[in-house]
Amino acid sequence: MKGGEALELLAGELEQIQAETAEILQQHGTGRQELIPIIQEIQERLGYLPKPAMEQVARALDIPEVDVYSVATFYNQFRLNPPGKHQIKVCMGTACHMMGGHIVMDSFERRLEIKEGETTPDREFSLERVACVGCCALAPVVVVDEKVEAKVSPIRVDGILLTFEIEKKEQEKEQQEGGAEE
Ligand code: FES
Structure with missing residues (x-):
């Protein structure tokens, strides 16, 4: 198991997530093979894979959200919740x-x-x-x-x-x- 319900985002967090994700998406192509490198970079920058970022990636690559989620949960390297203090x-x-x-x-x-x-x-x-x-x-x-x-x-x-x-x-x-x- 890799975590259930996503935690509530803090003030300003959604904007930061969207901006960082957009920047990362710009640096990659929109082919499906880009999925893993993109989400790896998101995790590197944000420390985890927030749900809104996964949705944004799905839209940009024109693939179902569930595909992004499946890849994120399949590989142990990805975390779906923010790291605690x-x-x-x-x-x-x-x-x-x-x-x-x-x-x-x-x-x-x-x-x-x-x-x-x-x-x-x-x-x-x-x-x-x-x-x-x-x-x-x-x-x-x-x-x-x-x-x-x-x-x-x-x-x-x-x-x-x-x-x-x-x-x-x-x-x-x-x-x-x-x-x-x-
Ligand atoms: S199995 Fe836990 S330290 Fe080796």
């Missing part, structure tokens, strides 16, 4: 899977109330599965914002998320205090 990647390689990687994934899904491939509505966290990240001795492994977390248990999942929650509260407090001083 914190990116959580749960390793599902063989060693991690054997050591309970799916339990770790379940714990994140439950705590964040999203599914694998999705982003929380406040865009704080995105959750995805990755293949072996090369440190099987530490299985099950989770990569959080490029930091490898070793031998992750459901309790550790709570701990990881709690750290971010505390961090966020402290930042909010600092901002409030900063605002009050002005």
